[in-house]
Amino acid sequence: EEQLVESGGGLVQPGGSLRLSCAASGFTFSGYSMNWVRQAPGKGLEWVSCISSTSSDTISYADSVRGRFTISRDNAKNSLYLQMNSLRAEDTAVYYCARGQSLDPWGQGTLVTVSS
Amino acid sequence: QSALTQPASVSGSPGQSITISCTGTSSDVGGYKYVSWYQQHPGKAPKLMIFEVSKRPSGVSSRFSGSKSGNTASLTISGLQAEDEADYYCRSYTSTSTLMFGGGTKLTVL
Numbered sequence: 423e424e425q426l427v428e429s430g431g432g433l434v435q436p437g438g439s440l441r442l443s444c445a446a447s448g449f450t451f452s453g454y455s456m457n458w459v460r461q462a463p464g465k466g467l468e469w470v471s472c473i474s475s476t477s478s479d480t481i482s483y484a485d486s487v488r489g490r491f492t493i494s495r496d497n498a499k500n501s502l503y504l505q506m507n508s509l510r511a512e513d514t515a516v517y518y519c520a521r522g523q524s525l526d527p528w529g530q531g532t533l534v535t536v537s538s
Numbered sequence: 539q540s541a542l543t544q545p546a547s548v549s550g551s552p553g554q555s556i557t558i559s560c561t562g563t564s565s566d567v568g569g570y571k572y573v574s575w576y577q578q579h580p581g582k583a584p585k586l587m588i589f590e591v592s593k594r595p596s597g598v599s600s601r602f603s604g605s606k607s608g609n610t611a612s613l614t615i616s617g618l619q620a621e622d623e624a625d626y627y628c629r630s631y632t633s634t635s636t637l638m639f640g641g642g643t644k645l646t647v648l
Contacts, residue, residue: 457637459584466541467576467584467627469637482635518583524574525629525637526586526595 424448424527426519431532438509438536444502444519444529452497454522455480458504460515461531470517471504487513509536542567542628542640549646555616558643560628561609566638568609572631575604575613579624587626588613615645623647 430442444456458470471493474480481493492505502519516531543561550556560567560575567573573591576584586595588604591611601616611630615622628640 459639466642467578467629467639469629469639472637480635484636520584523572523631524586524589524595525576525584526589528583528585530583 424521426521426527426529428517428519428529428532431517431534433535433537434509435538436510436536439505439507440509440534442504442506442517442519442532442534444504446500446502446521449521451500452476456493456495456502456522457520457525458493458502459518459520459525459528460513460534461518462512462515465515468515473502506534509534511536542630542638544626544628544640544643546641547644547646549648550615550618551648552618552620554618555614556618556645557615558613558626558628558645560611560613560630560640562611562630562638563609565633566609566630567606567611567628569633570631573604573606573611574629575602575611576627576629577622577624578627584627618647620647 425447427445455474457472471483473493490508494503514536518528518531520528575588577587578584587602591606592604603614626643
C-alpha cells in the first residue's frame, strides 16, 4: 500500500523553528517529485513547496514561505522534510505531504501551532 | 499568488448532477493541462478525484468528470449520493512553476 506519514508537528513560539518529516512507503520514492501543502484551521488548502525527484533539479516555494522554509529529501531514507524557521502565527496549520504533480496520495497531516 | 476562484457552496438532491467551476487565468488554468480536483471530508486528508483536467484515477467513480474551457475548469458530479457531501478543491500548475489551489467549494447533498 502506498503510504505517506507526516511527523514533527507541535506547539512552537513565534520566531521559532520546527522540522517536519514525511516517511514514504509502498512505492519508489526516488521516482517522484514531492510536495508540502498546508491547511489553516477552518480554511482552504495552500500549496507550500515542491521538490523534484532528484533534489538538485527543481525546488519551488509559495511566496508566503520563501526565505523562511526549506524543503529537502533523502531518497536513501524514503523521506521528505520541511525545515520551518521564523515561524509566524499565520503558519498555524495542518501540514500534509503529497506525491507528484497530481498530489496523490496524501499523508494524514501533522498539526503545527505557532503561539506564545 | 491569488487563489483560483470557486463558488463557496453548491447543493443538489440525490440523483441530480452538479457542476463546480474553477476560474483562473491564462497563466494557470488556461495555460496548462495540469488541473486537478480533490475531495475532502471533514477531518480527513484530501483525495485526488480528477487529474490532468479530465482523467480519473483508478478507483474513483465514473460519476465524477472534469473539463476545461479557456481559463475555467469544471468538475461535474452526476447521480449525486449522500457520501459526495464534502469540500472540493481545484488545483492548477502555474507559469511560475508553482501550484495554486482554488478557495474550495462546500457541496451539500439535500
